[in-house]
Structures are given as structure tokens and as C-alpha cells.
Amino acid sequence: MKGGNMHSHQLLLNYCFGHKHSSLLLYPYSLTCNFINHGGKSANAKVVWAKYDKMDFHQEPWLMSSPEDVMGQKSTGLLMLVVATRDIAKDEEVLIDYGSDWQETWDAHANNWSSDYMQRSAAELNDSEIQLKTIFEGVYPIMTMCHYRYFANEDKHPNMDDESIEDDNDGLEEVKANLHLIEAQARIWQDLGGRKTMRGDHLRPCTILDRKPGDEEDTYLVQMFNQHQKVAADELPPQKHYVKGVPRRAILFVDSSHTSNMQNEKSFRHEIGFPDDSELWPEAWMDLK
Structure with missing residues (x-):
């Protein structure tokens, strides 16, 4: 149901049938109905209740019930x-015709929309960002x-124990x-077979500190973090x-x-309505008049 103290609506609202004077929303779950777009006055189909349903899927008394x-x-x-x-x-x-209320809301959205509202997705950045920025060159929005x-037992490099670097309140300039101290004591990344064989068990948040040009590809100095590691032995020490x-x-x-843009508060959100002359939405459901 819609209404109440809501901060925003989910994308799912765009696929629900509803009415501006009703708190009830209906989500159709058959295989192809969600592909039917708005045609306005050029619509070549309409939605009707299956009042003569021989298989008794449709419960006509519900149309006279409250939301x-x-x-x-x-x-x-x-x-x-x-x-x-x-x-x-x-x-x-x-x-089909989504109705004038939907059309007016869409027109207002389209007129006020700006590409600046869009954020580049992770998939786009993974394809386009060949050379990555360090935290000193800019911050990625994702x-x-x-x-x-x-490898706790095999790694002979000590943990970073320089107090001037260990302070959690270090600024970027410090x-x-x-960086020269960090790199001197940093562990060396081990290639276990390339991205195709890298397991998600060992995927963790990281911050890019420095970039080293290479003949075949650049390499990076990064700070690693824990994030609910699936393998207990993969848990990093507190330093x-x-x-x-x-x-x-x-x-x-x-x-x-x-x-993601799916959660963008400026994205279009509106239930599917009906033509202005449609009487499909029952009067009993009109609880927001």
C-alpha cells in the first residue's frame, strides 16, 4: 500500500497498477505484462477485469472490499x-493508456531531468577505467x-607499526x-590465476594510494580492509x-x-494508471479522496 510517512518509493512502483485516490497497489506477476508500455491516445489495448473467468482465478467480491x-x-x-x-x-x-495523471507526472519529470543526476555504475567504470585514480587524485563515488x-603464516612482511602511520586520524597529506615507508613495508600481492579464477571469498574493500606504471599493466599500492570475510583465515589483523x-x-x-541509479531519488516513480474515462478501479478502493 502507498501513503504514510515515506522517504521515497522503490523502482517496483513503476510496475504496479494503482490510482491517485487509492492506497492500494497491485503488482502483476505474469510473464509478459510488465513489458506493456504507455501509448496514451495511441494505445491499441486496454486492461479489464476477468469477470467471466471460468477457472475461478478472479474473485469478484474483492472489488467491493476495502483496501x-x-x-x-x-x-x-x-x-x-x-x-x-x-x-x-x-x-x-x-x-495501453496509463492515464493523464501518469502522463503529466512523466512530462514534468522529463522536463526537469538532467544527466547530472546520473551516477556511473560499477559496470561502466570496470569497462572504462583502465588507469585508476589514487585517493590523492580524486574519490570515486562507489x-x-x-x-x-x-597468507598469515607465509607472509614474512611485518605489519605496519609506525605510529605516525597507524593513527586512524591521519590526513591525506600525512x-x-x-608513502615511501608504506611501500617499503607493504606485502606483495600474489597472482593466484587472474580475475577469471579469483574467488569472491577473497574480495575486500581497498583504497588506492599509489600507482606504478608497468610494461603490460599498471600496478597499485593499496590499503586493504576486512568485510565479512567468508574464510576465517582471510581475516586481516587489526593493524x-x-x-x-x-x-x-x-x-x-x-x-x-x-x-545505484535504481535508488536515485530523482528517478521516475509512478504507478500505472488508467484512462480518465475508465471505471476499472473500484469505488470501494478509493480511500484517499
Whole structure:
């Protein structure tokens, strides 16, 4: 149901049927109905209730129930049909009319939209960013993750124990000034077979501190972090953990939670409506008038 103190709506709202005067939303879950787009006055089909359903999927009494009673049902019981309003040619797209309220909201959204609202996705950055920025060159709006397997017993490099670097409140300038110390004591990244054989068990957040040009590919000095490691032995010690020689192919961009364009608050969100002259939405469901 819609209404109440909501911060924003999910993308799912775009695929639900509803009415501006009703708190009830209906999500159709058949295989192809979610592909039917808005055609406005050019629509060649419409949605109707399956009132003469011989298989009894459609429960007509629900159309006279309150939204609360419909929400309280424990099984599905409403069936809609998409019927043509004129002859539809072969390969012609099936379109329905989402209603004037949807159209007006879409027009306002399109007129006010700016490409500046869009954020580049992790997939786009993984394909386009061949040379990665260090934290001194700029901050990526999404997470950087590194494939790195920690070998506690085999690694002979000591943990970084310089107090001037261990302080969690270090500023970027101090870290930059100590890069030579960090690199001297950093562990060396081990190639375990390339990205295709790298396991997600060893994928962890990382921060890129420095870049070293190479003949075949650049390598990076990074700070590694823990993040719910699936392998207990992969858990890093509490000290700051630096690794050098990390190749580009071992570093991935990953969308942080609730940061993709799907969660963008400026993205279009509106339920599918009906033509202004439609009487499909029952009066009993109009609880927001």
C-alpha cells in the first residue's frame, strides 16, 4: 500500500497498477505484462477485469472490499486481461493508456531531468577505467574492491607499526608524505590465476594510494580492509594492512548499497494508471479522496 510517512518509493512502483485516490497497489506477476508500455491516445489495448473467468482465478467480491481487506487476503484472487481495442499488426507493439495523471507526472519529470543526476555504475567504470585514480587524485563515488588472499603464516612482511602511520586520524597529506615507508613495508600481492579464477571469498574493500606504471599493466599500492570475510583465515589483523603490486585486473568497482541509479531519488516513480474515462478501479478502493 502507498501513503504514510515515506522517504521515497522503490523502482517496483513503476510496475504496479494503482490510482491517485487509492492506497492500494497491485503488482502483476505474469510473464509478459510488465513489458506493456504507455501509448496514451495511441494505445491499441486496454486492461479489464476477468469477470467471466471460468477457472475461478478472479474473485469478484474483492472489488467491493476495502483496501485493508484486500491486503489481508492470504492468496491471489484478482485477474486482469489485456484486450485489443483495434486490430494489431504483426510485430506491432502492444500499448495501453496509463492515464493523464501518469502522463503529466512523466512530462514534468522529463522536463526537469538532467544527466547530472546520473551516477556511473560499477559496470561502466570496470569497462572504462583502465588507469585508476589514487585517493590523492580524486574519490570515486562507489566502492573499490580488491581480490587479495591473506597468507598469515607465509607472509614474512611485518605489519605496519609506525605510529605516525597507524593513527586512524591521519590526513591525506600525512599519508602521502609516508608513502615511501608504506611501500617499503607493504606485502606483495600474489597472482593466484587472474580475475577469471579469483574467488569472491577473497574480495575486500581497498583504497588506492599509489600507482606504478608497468610494461603490460599498471600496478597499485593499496590499503586493504576486512568485510565479512567468508574464510576465517582471510581475516586481516587489526593493524593497517598495505599491499603493493596489485594489478588493475584485481581491482573492481562495486556499487555501494543504495547508491545505484535504481535508488536515485530523482528517478521516475509512478504507478500505472488508467484512462480518465475508465471505471476499472473500484469505488470501494478509493480511500484517499
